[in-house]
Amino acid sequence: MSATKAYKNMSTAELEALYTQLQEEFSTFKSKNLHLDMSRGKPEKGQLRLSADMLTCVTDAMLDSAEPDVRNYGLPNGIPEMRQLFADMLHVPVEEVLAGGNSSLNMMYDTIARAMQFGVLGSKTPWSKLDKVKFLCPAPGYDRHFAICELFGIEMIPVPMTAEGPEMDLVETLVSTDAAIKGIWCVPKYSNPTGITYSDAVVRRLANLKPAATDFRIFWDNAYCVHHLYGEYQPDTLLNIMDESKKAGNPDMVFMFASTSKITYPGAGVAAMVASIDNLKFIQKQLTIQTIGPDKINQFRHVAFLKDMDGVTRLMQQHADIIRPKFAVVLEKLEAILGNCEIASWTKPNGGYFISVDVMEGCAKRVGALCKEAGVVLTPPGVTFPYGKDPKDENIRIAPTYPPMEELIVAMDLFCLCVRLAAIEKLLNK
């Protein structure tokens, strides 16, 4: 199946012949009536089973003797032990950690919603009262971040992603000159979807921004902070932006988010927000009206199960052992089938949940449509960009973790086939 030379060096006749052959392969796939899903970054069942003991590790006797009683109301910032675990995980002071409910996305949404309604610390005006609010959106990025902006009518300005993070010259220029720019979305480690980790230089430049807006915030979604694929051998390292922003005299500029959604359970984990004490004080004026507090029993359960960072590291190695072969299969298929074609490039992340593939310009939507036609659902091409618009129509996010291995292999064969078909269609102007 593998190509022996770059498509650009093939004659029209060669391409036509190859296209006919690939179309036959495509028909064979279609006849299999596949229903495969590579669309979202969901753990597979084997990963979910790793946290089995958490379900039953907390007994009433343990809770009955604990003070304060986590079964009752109270502790709006979460239980101290859970806050400490996040503090250790994110290398921040425990006083700056707010341990919340089951969804960091919800915490991010709430943070934007509060900013719209009330502003943030340093705002002269609630954001919703301003003529225009803009966010920088390093792209490709996380579609759900962009969806929040779109819902609130926040104008999104795409910023190209490099192998080191967002293109900082552009970020610095925009942030320092346009006071309508109130924030930037970042997934700084094992970035969604490219899998890269921001370099120290990028983190420092972000921490040292001189925003025109007095109430500019970096939304630092550290979703994959401990989500290494290769255990302790070659994890990426990320500079601590909380420390750097303090050094830079910008102590209030960062809102950090994280969760155990892909450590323990998606949707039944614990989320955290990290911010300066002054930021937290400002937020709590609203937060204590919004809720009496998070689910503290689930926090207690997490601490009892994970215990400490050693426990987290051990568990993450078990996750890695399950999903690493899946990442390997995706990369092997891409290399084996597309390696010499020069019609696609891809990232080789050391962690996270995604592999990002750039196909030939103008071909991503066609690849998605072809895959769908043959029964494989991809993350819809485009959604990794603001407003769902990939200007080059080239980026596709592969999420290898959820499908069983045998399905992933089939899905990747089909995916690579569709990349080839779409490329030839473009080269032949079909």
Place this chain on the structure above:
Amino acid sequence: MSATKAYKNMSTAELEALYTQLQEEFSTFKSKNLHLDMSRGKPEKGQLRLSADMLTCVTDAMLDSAEPDVRNYGLPNGIPEMRQLFADMLHVPVEEVLAGGNSSLNMMYDTIARAMQFGVLGSKTPWSKLDKVKFLCPAPGYDRHFAICELFGIEMIPVPMTAEGPEMDLVETLVSTDAAIKGIWCVPKYSNPTGITYSDAVVRRLANLKPAATDFRIFWDNAYCVHHLYGEYQPDTLLNIMDESKKAGNPDMVFMFASTSKITYPGAGVAAMVASIDNLKFIQKQLTIQTIGPDKINQFRHVAFLKDMDGVTRLMQQHADIIRPKFAVVLEKLEAILGNCEIASWTKPNGGYFISVDVMEGCAKRVGALCKEAGVVLTPPGVTFPYGKDPKDENIRIAPTYPPMEELIVAMDLFCLCVRLAAIEKLLNK
């Protein structure tokens, strides 16, 4: 200790003598260095222990075989079984139930926040873009409802509470004439704090309102729907406002809320919102951006533990067995110490978490201050009214459930003493 005649019939000399005697009693209390709390409607430890089995009743094997897998992402409206349990509890169709996270207060806050930002179904304008938004606030009522309004700058119009619910003549007049009135807060069953249940006539009149605003909503906080004190013997019954509003041609006018916070665990229960399917569709456009979904494992746990309405009823009887004696002590103390004084009146609820005491006009804050001086924390007088302002300064909310019985007895002795002291001070213009 009990008074033999009404204070209004006592001479100045008699009152002075009594005051001196009561002051001595007060000094004795103060010397005890009490630290007692009757301020909030929190379950006591014995109640928390009732749900012990819920902590460990769900095993990984149960989840591993269930479809869809509740450990993973998905089901933004909650799991079907939890929605059904709420549907049975609230006598509504399961399609109209959204089973959420751990806090119905949070769902109410979010509902207001969304209305401010985006309006509700039928809104011409998001509420935050209007010059003025007003809510009717039957008072005394729940302080946390009022706090939400205050935070969002919603003007609160107090409506007097009667033994049958809010004064409906006033509600009808205001709602039908003032389009700035967008909502009304109701705790219709075992009301916080008066403990009364809305009569059928009041529910029907609410369901048949003809609001001037096209986007008026009844916020129906059915927090104590199954929280009977006297088991199955003499529970209050509440007419189903969802049915009535449909009959009245107002199918979208009601947002209902409930939770298991005082069935299983405060803060680690499951909350629900009930609304018409059209309302839910409108809300979900925002909700699906806000979160990927609620904690479904906790919902599964609740269903596994409670099973069905028979299970809920049995558990609520166990709760009632624990807190009924506490309500009895409060009522006995009030009757024994204040019964003949004619300086206070109080409610005798059949359920819920509170007993509401009206002391002599202008005396509530003084009673609170005296109690505090002697080491007993009450719900701060006034907070049961919009802006914390009880126009008559007479209402005090007693929350009998949390303190152990021996502490409750002492606290009530002190409370009644303070009511007497404050009354005499008023009568003697001290």
